[in-house]
Amino acid sequence: MTAQKKVAKQRSKKTAKKLITTIGLVGAGQMGKGIAQVAAQTGYRVIVVEPYEEMIEKAQKEISHNLSKAVEIGKIDKKDKDKVLSLISFSKNLEDLAKADFIIEAAVESAAAKIDIFSTLDKICAPQVIFSTNTSSVPVGRLARSTRRPDKVIGMHFMYPAQKMKLLEIVRTPATSEETYQTVKRLALEMGKSPITVTDRPCFVTSRLIQTLINEAIFCLHEGVSTREEIDMALKLGMNHPMGPLELADFIGLDVVLSMQQALYDGFKEPKYRPCPLLVSLVEVGHLGRKTGRGFYEYK
Numbered sequence: 522m523t524a525q526k527k528v529a530k531q532r533s534k535k536t537a538k539k540l541i542t543t544i545g546l547v548g549a550g551q552m553g554k555g556i557a558q559v560a561a562q563t564g565y566r567v568i569v570v571e572p573y574e575e576m577i578e579k580a581q582k583e584i585s586h587n588l589s590k591a592v593e594i595g596k597i598d599k600k601d602k603d604k605v606l607s608l609i610s611f612s613k614n615l616e617d618l619a620k621a622d623f624i625i626e627a628a629v630e631s632a633a634a635k636i637d638i639f640s641t642l643d644k645i646c647a648p649q650v651i652f653s654t655n656t657s658s659v660p661v662g663r664l665a666r667s668t669r670r671p672d673k674v675i676g677m678h679f680m681y682p683a684q685k686m687k688l689l690e691i692v693r694t695p696a697t698s699e700e701t702y703q704t705v706k707r708l709a710l711e712m713g714k715s716p717i718t719v720t721d722r723p724c725f726v727t728s729r730l731i732q733t734l735i736n737e738a739i740f741c742l743h744e745g746v747s748t749r750e751e752i753d754m755a756l757k758l759g760m761n762h763p764m765g766p767l768e769l770a771d772f773i774g775l776d777v778v779l780s781m782q783q784a785l786y787d788g789f790k791e792p793k794y795r796p797c798p799l800l801v802s803l804v805e806v807g808h809l810g811r812k813t814g815r816g817f818y819e820y821k
Contacts, residue, residue: 540622540704541565541622541623541704541708542565542566542622543565543566543567543568543620543621543622543623544560544565544566544567544568544621544622544623544624544625545567545568545570545617545618545620545621545623545624545625545642545646546560546567546568546569546570546624546625546626546627547570547615547618547624547625547626547627547628547638547642548569548570548571548626548627548628548629548655549569549571549576549577549579549580549611550571550576550580550627550628550629551681552627552655552679552681552683553569553571553580553627553628553655554569554579554580554583554584555679555681555682555683555684556625556627556655556679556683557569557580557584557609558584558587558588558605558609558683558684559679559683559684559712559713560625560712561605561606561608561609562605562684563711563712563713564608565608566608566610567608567609567610568610568611568612568617568618568620568621569609569610569611569612570611570612570613570614570615570617570618571611571612571613572613574613577611577613580611581611584605584606584609585602585606587684588601588602588605588606589602615638615641615642615645616645618642618645618646619645619646619647621646621650622650623650623651623653623708624642624646624650624651624652624653625653625654625655625677626638626639626642626652626653626654626655626656626664627654627655627679630656630657630658630659630777630780630781631659632659632660632663635654635656635659635664636663636664636667639652639654639664639667639668639674640667640668642668643667643668643669643670648669648670649673650670650673651673651674651675651701651704651705652664652668652670652673652674652675653674653675653676653677653705654674654675654676654677655676655677655678655679656676656678657678657724657725657727657728657781658723658724658728658780658781658784658785659784660721660723660788661674661675661676661692661694661721662694662695662696662721665694665696665697671694671696671697672696672697672698672701673697673698673701674694674696674697674701675691675692675693675694675697675701675702675705676690676691676692676693676719676721676725677689677690677691677692677705677709678690678691678692678725678727678728679714680727687713687714687715688714688715688716688717688727689709689712689714689715689716689717690716690717690718690719690725690726690727691705691706691709691716691717691718691719692719692720692721692725693718693719693720693721694721695721702718706718722788723784723785723787723788723789724781724784724785724788728781729785731769732778732781732782732785733785733793733794734756734766735766735767735769735770735778735782736782736794736796736797736800737766738752738753738756738765738766738767738770739766739767739770739797739799739800739817740797740799742767742799742817743797743798743799749767749817749818752765752766752767753765753766753767753768767817767818768817768818770800770810770816770817771810771811771816771817771818771820772810772811773810774809774810774811774812775800775803775804775808775809775810775816775817776804776809778800779796779800779801779804782794782796782800783796803816803817
């Protein structure tokens, strides 16, 4: 690389930092708290909006716990932990995101809820602010249509847990501008992520693949091909997966799994994506996995 190119690259990084100093994050749930930690560790000030006090308290405790573990194993020192925590603030009001230079939405996986958030933020945030969404199944184009800035709306799908997983899906719609895409890609790289670019198709790449696997595993159980334990063992011992597909479904939440599977089926109208009747039945009776104490397995 020539000296001139090095200077240009450094100038580009400085410009990005100058344009984005504060990230507004909507949602402090399973994904939101991890994304907040990643953004703060990258050096950004983060304002997390979460309406529920218990969720805020849980997120604060978990972020602090994660950072303490990092101190214990020598990845960061105590000063780094204190600095990261000082960069994260919490609020219950979307209006506080008027101070943000960039938005990451990580709220509940509901199209209606996300559309409401995006349309509200469109009135609150400055016109140049990019809106990104961590959705795993809602079409990004639908969210873009709810704003007056469709060129500045993009998908930024982190993997769980966000503070550990390297992969990040950048989801472009036909309206997403090249400038928006490049800004998000640069931000992903700054955060230490390995981004892949996908088009705005149902469930993108990662969710589409894992949902197909989970649904097929449920069909295997439904048809009596094998037991739940052996189906999971087949993937763990035969393909080196850390969790079996039925265990993973319980971990995600069977209602969320069904919602994503239905999004695939509705989006493609292909019989292969039809949700397994067993999955539908479990959700109907409220057996949603770990969070309710019972799904494919029982939990204390």
